[in-house]
Every structure is written in structure tokens, then in C-alpha cells.
Amino acid sequence: MARIAFIGLGAMGRPMAANLVKAGHAVAGYDVNAAALDWLRGAGGTPAPSAAQAAEGADALVLMVVNADQAETVLFEAGALDALAPHALVILSATCAPARAAAIADQVAATQRRFVDAPVSGGVVGAEAGALTIMAAAPKADFAAAEPILRPMGSRLYHVGLKPGDGAMVKTINQLLCGVHIAAAAEALALGERAGLDTAMLLEIFGASAAGSWMLNNRGPRMLMDDPPVTSAVDIFVKDLGIVLDAGRSARAPLFLAAAAHQLFLAASGLGLGMADDALVIEAYRALAPKDGG
Template sequence: MTIATPTPHAANYSVAVLGLGAMGLPMATRLASALTVHGFDIAPARLALAADAGITPFDSARSAAHGVDAVLLAVRNGQQLRDVLFGEAGIAGVLTPGAVVIMTSTVGIEDVVSVADRLADAGVQLVDAPLSGGPVRAGQGDLLIVVGAEPSAREKAAPVLDLLASTLSVIGDKAGDGQAFKTVNQLLCGVHIAVAAEALALADSLGLNVESTLATLSAGAAGSFMLANRGPRMLDAYTEDGAEVLSRLDIFVKDMGIVTAAARSFGLATPVAAAAEQVYLLGQASGLAARDDSAVIRVIAPHPSV
């Protein structure tokens, strides 16, 4: 793995951000501090917020993407990625040869590779750049971004990536390499969240003070980022509204499905990941899909012991 060298931002560089939701708008706002940014969202209120932030709003994805140097996409899955690019109102036909599509989501290796091949036929390169970090960090340019792309594509996308990332790691030279890395990353994240839920549920069942147990665990050898980050939100999981939704539970249904499918394709046993996947599937079946992923504790212990 190598760390990318920052590239000076191009004064006349333009980027279209398609989708101005919780992550899209702060990313677009950050980019607008140095680049020309086109924005599109199906919600008029989000377009109005974008305009206030110095982003030029457009009434369609195709019009926003027309003639830009780069398009920044955050999609839910491979089908949505194909729809945005190649569907009835897809943008691929209006992209200028030499442009890049920067894909920031986790959708799986095969989908990204197949889309990259189709774009290449039109002279457009795909930059596989899954990211980590929430909306606040996105607005501050403090994201972790892992990139898989040809060197020429990385160079073209550098003005965007350099503005958004505090840590920019080049994991490989082709589209799909970023997805491969993120698949490994999500295996660990998904397992860590599920096992944190088990640990806190056990502490509660044993009659321990869960808040002090969490603080002590986080300070010791058993601590992890996910325990420290999701643990406090798990303590709110039993309230009427639950914890603030920062990452939906059904995202890990998708991501753990990508993990286990990838492992099966190589004949690799991942029994711990498979068990975690079932926990998230149970959460989804229990009506927790749209809740914060910390609500997975309610699968382990539907009600607190006290």
C-alpha cells in the first residue's frame, strides 16, 4: 500500500456530485471551496442547501454531469450504480472522454469491474474509492479514502480526492482493488460491532453497570474503535427513538453479504463473518433495518435485563 502524494488543485476543474444527502452535501461543500461543483438531488430542499453552499444546482443528473472533469457517486448497490450510469436517464452518454467517475460506495468487486469495463469503451475511467468517515469529517476533508485505479485515473481524480481525504491510500492500480480492500475492512467492522453487542448484553445480564463496563473495556486490551464508537450508541438502542442513525443496520446486511459471497467465491471459510451476517439479517427481519447499526444489540438481547 502506498500513500498518495497530494496534487495541486486545478483552478478550472469541475466535478458533479450526484446525491446531496448526509454525506453528499458536506463533500460537495468541501469541494466547492476550491473547485467548480455541480450538484443534483431529487429533493428540492437539498438543492437549495447546495446553492447556499456555493454549489451550482441542476435539475437532472445528466445536466449536472455534462462536460465535467469528474463525477462523484455514492450509491447503495451495484444495480443503482448501473442505473445511474447506464439506465434510461443514465449519465454515461454525456460524459466527456477523459473524464473520471469516482465511486465512493461499497458495492462489491464484480460490479465495479464490469462497470469500469463499460465506461472504458466510452473513454471514461472509473476510480474505485470507497471511503470511511461521517458527515462532519467529510465537510472537513478528513476522510479515509482507499483507491484502486490506473495511475492516469488517479491523477485525473486527484483534485477531488486530495480535498476530501486526510488519509489517501492507493491500494492497487485497477478498479476493483478498492472494493477488495473495503470487503476485508467490512468483515472486521461488521464482526466488531456484532461482538461488541454480545459483550455489552452479557455485561448487562451479569448485573454489571454497562456504562462503566464499556468505559473500562475501551481502555484495555479488549477495546476497539467499534466498541468505543458504537458502544455508547448501543446504550441508547432501547429508547423509543433509538440512537441517532449514523449508519443504518441494513448497510451491514449488504456489506456482510458482499464479504461472505467473496469468501465463498474463493472457497474460503469465514465462519465468524457468516455468524455476524446472520445477526444483521435477524435485525433486518425484526424491523431494525433503518435503525442505527448499534441497534444490533437488540437482536442479542431484545430487552435490557433491568
């Protein structure tokens, strides 16, 4: 059993922390949302009044925050890094630019603690089932030390590289595919609407054909809802596809489809849908070509 600090008890962080508790780990957690702390207590964890107090003497710190800025704030400004046990593991599971992940790793290493670059994919459903895909990069010994912590959260655990930033790059490419797939699904369904077709039937046809994709089957039904529940917001993909494009510029790699998808998510955000479910990226098409032909 490890003493684990878990920072970031959002929609995905909560089930991830709960799975660590179920696996027998002692989990102390912190989130700026007081309701999340109440939830952690009910799930068998220990809520802490600050990030530093959650990390006090912990063997590992899991960061499931929004971005690299929040990770740096928790580690270096809030004092969580210095509060950890000597040689503790810092597991960064936020979606970050590869260069930012590597820079954070350097600062962690300077304190003689170990860093695992381990972003995740699979959404709330995957987090609840302990079936996330985890793309971990670290030296072999550090990966082995982190594996008992990572396994309860993700049944698809991959050791993708030895250096910090490798995991973030794999997640960046993953988000390229996710964003483009969502945009393509929105474009297809918007065309079906414009043509006056039964879009529910289109989803049934395409979802079971060669045109199908996980994103079409997952996001498509929510594209047809008036007010779908939020599982991942439009602005998440504004951020993530921005990271994708930055990675492309750094590598001098053209990313034509990612750039087009980024513009579509930006358009939806500009319509006031930044905090809405990312399936509502279809509203950008609807605004350009309303169903009534206007």
C-alpha cells in the same frame, strides 16, 4: 479547478461535496431528495434537475450512491456517463462488490472515459472533517488525475491497486472488520446487561483497555441509548456483509465470523430495525436474552 458532478447528497455525500466546493472546484450536484438540492445551493454548489444535467460537460463525476445498482442507473439509464466531457473521470465511491465495480469500469472505458474505483470509510464525522479513508484503484495516470479531487474529501488517500475492483475488495475487507467489531461490542454489552452490571462503566473500562476498539467506543454509547441518531443503518451492514460473504465464496475463503455477524444484523432487521442505527444490532441479543431474565 475542476468541473465536478456529484451524485448522491446523503449524510456522507453532502459534506464530501461541500469540501470539494471549499477546495475551489465547481460542483454541480443531483439527488432524488429535493432538500439535498437546496442544501447544495446553500453550500455554494449548483443543484441540477437530473443526473445527466449535473454531469453535462463535467471533468469528473463522483458517485456517492448506495450501491452498484444505483451507480449503473445513474451512469447508463439516466445518461450521466454520456453527458460527461470526453476522457472525464468517473469516481465510484459507493460500497460495491468487486465484480460489479469491474463491470462498471468496462462500460465506462468503452466510452473512452476513465474509471477510478474509490470507496470510502470514516462515516459522517470523517466526511465532515475531510478525513475520510479513500481506497482508490486505477492506473497510475488516472489516480494522479483524480488525486486533486479525492484529497479534499479524504486525508487518508491510498492507491491500493491498478485495476478496478481492487478498491472495492479493500472496502469489502474493511466492512468485514467493521461488522464483526460492532457485533462483538453488542455481544459484550448485552452480556453485561444480562449480568446486571453498569454498562456505562463497562464502556469506560473496556474502551481504555486492550479490549477497546474504535467501534466499541463509537457504537457502544449508542447501544445504550433508547433511540440513537442514525449514522449508519442496520440494513447497510446486511448489504455490506452480504458483499463480504459473496467475496469469500468467490475466493473460496471461509469467513466464519463475518457469517455470524451477518446473521445478527439480519436478526435485527427482522425485528423491524433495518433503518435504525446499526448500534441497535444489540436488540437482537436483548430479544434472545431479556434483562429481566425472561
